[in-house]
Amino acid sequence: MHLAELRIRGLRNITSAELVLAEGLNVFVGPNGAGKTSVLEAAYLLSRGGSFRTHAAEHLQQRxxxxxxxxxxxxxxxxxxxxxxxxxxxxxxxxxxxxxxxxLAELFAASAVMCFEPGSHALVSGGAEGRRGFLDWGVFHVEHGHAERMRRFRRALRQRNVLLKQNGDEEQLTLWDRELSDAAEPVAQARETYLARFGQALSLVLEQHLPELGQAVLRHRPGWDRSISLQQALHDCRQRDRALGHTTRGPHRADWMIAFAHAPSPEQLSRGQEKLCAIACLLAQVRLFQESRGESPIIVFDDLCSELDVAHQASALGTLIESGAQILLSGTEIPDALRTRFPPQRWFHVEQGQVRAMI
Ligand SMILES: Nc1ncnc2c1ncn2[C@@H]1O[C@H](COP(=O)(O)OP(=O)(O)O)[C@@H](O)[C@H]1O
Ligand SMILES: [Mg+2]
Incomplete structure (x- = not known):
């Protein structure tokens, strides 16, 4: 899949930009604060509705x-x-x-943009929400019906939480426990299936790109004890949930993590290693997408060259370019070593919100 054309109006410091993009490597260069990340953000927004650098959409619109x-x-x-x-x-x-x-969900299904940016290490060291988002995005693009599944689950969760807050009666809670449990099971199953495949893809990627971290094991925490039904788990924690006013078991509490032979806990990774691990997760997810869909997602690399050393930049870029992925890469400058090895198909200069095609 690739972006043939991208038009932006009123995003951050970009009043108006119209870009014709190449299928392979597109590079955006310019000084700090020029608008490079904003261009990449535009591509990302079209596939998610949210930005990779802010939760608050009101900051996106040009003042x-x-x-x-x-x-x-x-x-x-x-x-x-x-x-x-x-x-x-x-x-x-x-x-x-x-x-x-x-x-919006139809739009997101029609475009798939994956991103690596200066905050991507949070996939390893940040909260579980980011990892759940990463996981669900992957499931959404390889399995039909995940958006619908998630909608049903979220609705049931919302209803149960409202009942807990209003001190609802036992009978009503039992009904919603059942609905929440029924809605949660397919979500948990889809995630488990995806994670099993993701774990295999990740092992291959790590072997190729990051052998220095040793063998990796993927751990999944589904959000409740899977040896019992969620209905049972909800029943067991009902008094506590009533006291807290929200549901403490279920897929909204799920998490996953990677344990390396050389670093069994994520806290033992350096910031640089967290970044390497995040890029490995991206490459593994790209692989699964390609296997399922027969094409590549679009890849956005914001400031890649200041985030990774040249050897790891080259191995990630090489793999993606070889697989035919379209890449949008930004930087204040691109190292010569990289430029010579991977000559960009299209080159844009960005300055004060103006985007100019150079080649
Ligand atoms: N809502 C906004 N309206 C106008 N300008 C903004 C807004 N949000 C951010 N900016 C400005 O947009 C510019 C572009 O930022 P950015 O895309 O991050 O640049 P770069 O990635 O090239 O360093 C910055 O100068 C920033 O101050
Ligand atoms: Mg930037």
Whole structure:
């Protein structure tokens, strides 16, 4: 899959930009604060609705700008799709192939952008929410129906939490325990299936790119004791949940982690190793995507060259370029060694929110 064209209006310091992108490596160079990350953010937003560097969408819209709008043409399996996102009254409005009643989930299903950026080490050292997000994104793109599954689960969780807060009666809680349990089971199963495949892909990637960390084992915490049903687990913790006013067991409490032979706990990794581990997870997820979908997701590398040493930059880039992935790479400068080995197909200069194609 690749972005053939990307148009940005009113995003951070970019008033307007229209880019025609190459299928392979696209490089964005310019000084600090020029708008490079914002270009990459635009591509990412189209596939997620959120940014990799802020949770608050109100920071995205240009100060004093009239509106925030993104448009892209994405070629996937020889089909050219048109994606549009407009920020209106604090909400995103989606448009897929000219259809104004499109759902955001349809847009996200039509584009798949994966990202490695200066905050990516949080996948290893940050909270469980980021790892669950990573996992669910992978499941969403390789298994049909995951968005629907998650919606049902979240609704049941919300309802149970409301009941807990309102001190609802036992009978009603039992009904919602059952619904939550029924909704949670397929979510947990889909995640387990994906993680098993992810673990295999990760081992291969680590062997190839990071042998220095030794063998890795992937651990999964599903969010409750899987030897009993979630219904049973919810029943067992009901009094505590009532006291706390929320549900303490279930897939919303799931987590996964990697234990290395040379670093059994994530706390034993250096910041640099956390980054290497995060890039290995990205490469493993790309692999699974390729196996399931027969094409690559789009890869965004923000400031890759200041984040990884040249040898690891080269091995990650080499693998991705070889597999035919489209890459959007930014940096204040790109090391000569890298430029010579991987000559960019397209080169953009970014300055004060202006994006100019050089080749
Ligand atoms: N909402 C906003 N409106 C206008 N400018 C913004 C907004 N948010 C951030 N900026 C500015 O946009 C510029 C581009 O930032 P960024 O894309 O991170 O640059 P780069 O990655 O090239 O260093 C910065 O100068 C930043 O101060
Ligand atoms: Mg930047």
């Amino acid at each position: 004093e700008g009239e509106s925030l709008a993104l448009f892209a043409r994405i070629r996937s399996q020889s089909r050219l799709r048109q994606l549009g996102m407009l920020r209106e009254a604090g909400r995103w409005v989606a448009r897929l192939d000219g259809e104004s009643s499109s759902k």
